[in-house]
Amino acid sequence: MEIYLPIAGVEIMAWQLVLLGLTVGIIGGFFGVGGAFMVTPALNVFGFPMAYAIGTDMAHIAGKSIVATMKHRKLGNVDIRLGLIMVIFTAIGIEGGATLIMYLERIGRVGPIVRITYMVLLFGLGTYMLQEYFKLNSAGKSQGKDIKDAGVSSLAQKMHNLKLWPMIQLKTSGLTVSLWVVGGVAMFTGFLAGFLGVGGGFIRMPSLIYLIGCPTTIAVGTDLFEVMISGAYGAFSYAMKARVELVAAVVMLLGAAVGAQFGTTATKYVKGLIIRLYFSVTMLLSGVSVIFKHISAGYKSEYEPMLMKWVKATTGLQDKIEIKDWIVMNKVAVKAWIATQSAAMQSAYSLEKVWNSYSGYLMLGSACTLSLIIIVKMVQGIAKERKLAEQSRAVGQEA
Amino acid sequence: MENLLTWITELNKTDHTAFAILTVVTMSGIGVVIGSSIELIFKILGIKTNKIEIHH
Numbered sequence: 001m002e003i004y005l006p007i008a009g010v011e012i013m014a015w016q017l018v019l020l021g022l023t024v025g026i027i028g029g030f031f032g033v034g035g036a037f038m039v040t041p042a043l044n045v046f047g048f049p050m051a052y053a054i055g056t057d058m059a060h061i062a063g064k065s066i067v068a069t070m071k072h073r074k075l076g077n078v079d080i081r082l083g084l085i086m087v088i089f090t091a092i093g094i095e096g097g098a099t100l101i102m103y104l105e106r107i108g109r110v111g112p113i114v115r116i117t118y119m120v121l122l123f124g125l126g127t128y129m130l131q132e133y134f135k136l137n138s139a140g141k142s143q144g145k146d147i148k149d150a151g152v153s154s155l156a157q158k159m160h161n162l163k164l165w166p167m168i169q170l171k172t173s174g175l176t177v178s179l180w181v182v183g184g185v186a187m188f189t190g191f192l193a194g195f196l197g198v199g200g201g202f203i204r205m206p207s208l209i210y211l212i213g214c215p216t217t218i219a220v221g222t223d224l225f226e227v228m229i230s231g232a233y234g235a236f237s238y239a240m241k242a243r244v245e246l247v248a249a250v251v252m253l254l255g256a257a258v259g260a261q262f263g264t265t266a267t268k269y270v271k272g273l274i275i276r277l278y279f280s281v282t283m284l285l286s287g288v289s290v291i292f293k294h295i296s297a298g299y300k301s302e303y304e305p306m307l308m309k310w311v312k313a314t315t316g317l318q319d320k321i322e323i324k325d326w327i328v329m330n331k332v333a334v335k336a337w338i339a340t341q342s343a344a345m346q347s348a349y350s351l352e353k354v355w356n357s358y359s360g361y362l363m364l365g366s367a368c369t370l371s372l373i374i375i376v377k378m379v380q381g382i383a384k385e386r387k388l389a390e391q392s393r394a395v396g397q398e399a
Numbered sequence: 400m401e402n403l404l405t406w407i408t409e410l411n412k413t414d415h416t417a418f419a420i421l422t423v424v425t426m427s428g429i430g431v432v433i434g435s436s437i438e439l440i441f442k443i444l445g446i447k448t449n450k451i452e453i454h455h
Contacts, residue, residue, distance in 0.1 A: 006404065006408040007407075007408060007411050059422050059426050060426065062422075062423060062426045062427060062430070063425075063426035063427060063429050063430035064430060065430075066427055066430035066431060066434065067430045067431075067433060067434035067437075070431075070434050070435075070438075071434065071438070074438075232423055232427065235419075235422050235423050235426060236419045236420075236422065236423050237419075239415070239418050239419035239421075239422040239423070240415045240416065240418075240419045241415070242411050242412070242415055242418070244411075244418075244422050246407055246411075246418075246421070246422055246425065247404065247407065249422070249426060250425065250426070250429060253426060253429050253430065253433075254429075254433070257429065257430055257433035257434060257437070258433065258437060260434075261434065261437040261438075261441075265441075
């Protein structure tokens with residue numbers, strides 16, 4: 001069934017949105033992230049202009065994270081005290097990051113700096129977590145042990161040794177840490193999120209593990225609690241700017257709400273160490289996707305200044321954002337103008353689209369594959385649990 | 400359905416605050432309803448959703 005989305009001016013098959021929602025819902029519930037780093041490029045590939053892709057994604061995250069947080073709370077994975085403190089300090093950090101972005105925008109260096117920071121972060125996190133997995137896995141094999149999760153990292157232990165008043169007891173996480181440690185980590189991750197213009201779940205989840213020392217499943221649940229609050233704020237903020245395609249967000253949520261339940265349930269059956277392994281691979285693939293995006297942006301910079309000059313001259317628009325909006329909403333006119341330009345500019349225009357689609361398809365493919373693996377793990381876990389229950393029942397009857 | 404789409408599109412153009420409130424309420428409402436429904440299905444199927452041990 002094809003649906004027309006009047007706000008973003010896009011026609012799309014409903015099943016594409018439901019499938020995207022389902023896969024990212026599974027991944028979000030499993031990793032404790034909103035999943036914007038996967039949804040936004042995928043929606044962009046489906047024809048959504050970038051601003052609408054971000055706003056629509058934010059709206060669907062607001063609904064999906066409620067489902068996942070409710071479920072994680074039942075599983076005992078949400079440290080509410082830690083989450084609430086993090087939310088307050090994260091907001092301060094986001095403001096700082098956004099302020100730096102505005103400064104960089106004024107000096108005209110924002111795009112490449114953000115993308116390169118994003119790449120360094122994704123590859124750095126992914127490589128570190130992958131290395132840690134192999135180290136612990138081989139240590140477990142040599143000792144003949146089944147390591148379920150890594151212990152508290154040496155960095156987190158150093159953080160715990162900072163006995164700055166006031167100390168706070170986090171019963172769910174089983175930790176006692178200084179408020180300033182939690183606040184500092186939250187401000188740091190918030191700053192990065194504000195700087196990169198992302199929800200920041202993929203930065204916060206590993207930070208809760210490596211800097212605060214939370215067990216993996218608690219980090220997943222607590223991060224989702226934060227995503228729930230920031231997602232609702234983000235959805236409201238983008239809707240105020242008329243950048244949310246509500247119908248698409250609702251259709252996506254139908255898949256995502258179901259997926260979030262499955263992804264969250266899967267954390268019950270998968271070892272913390274394996275969650276970290278999957279997360280690290282996802283980070284590395286996302287890093288490759290950002291490289292494609294960076295190449296695409298390089299081609300865009302070859303024709304965009306001329307295109308904006310032409311729009312300015314023909315429409316009389318002066319504001320940069322209004323000009324970009326006009327370009328988004330007048331694709332036919334833009335294509336006609338491109339056709340009258342030099343061969344080099346026409347080539348840059350088509351190559352920008354090609355590399356942009358590579359970025360989106362890579363994320364879409366990764367999301368589908370990973371969510372399938374998570375579902376298989378969940379089904380295996382449930383089957384094993386039932387088998388054990390039947391065996392213990394049979395033993396009980398014999399006795 | 401057609402009327403609903405037209406109304407949403409018009410609201411998005413004319414009253415951003417109302418549209419923003421509608422967005423958050425709709426998404427939260429659907430999230431809670433679907434989440435609770437699946438919980439119920441899990442319960443009927445006998446899939447436990449209790450606390451799990453913490454692997455530290």
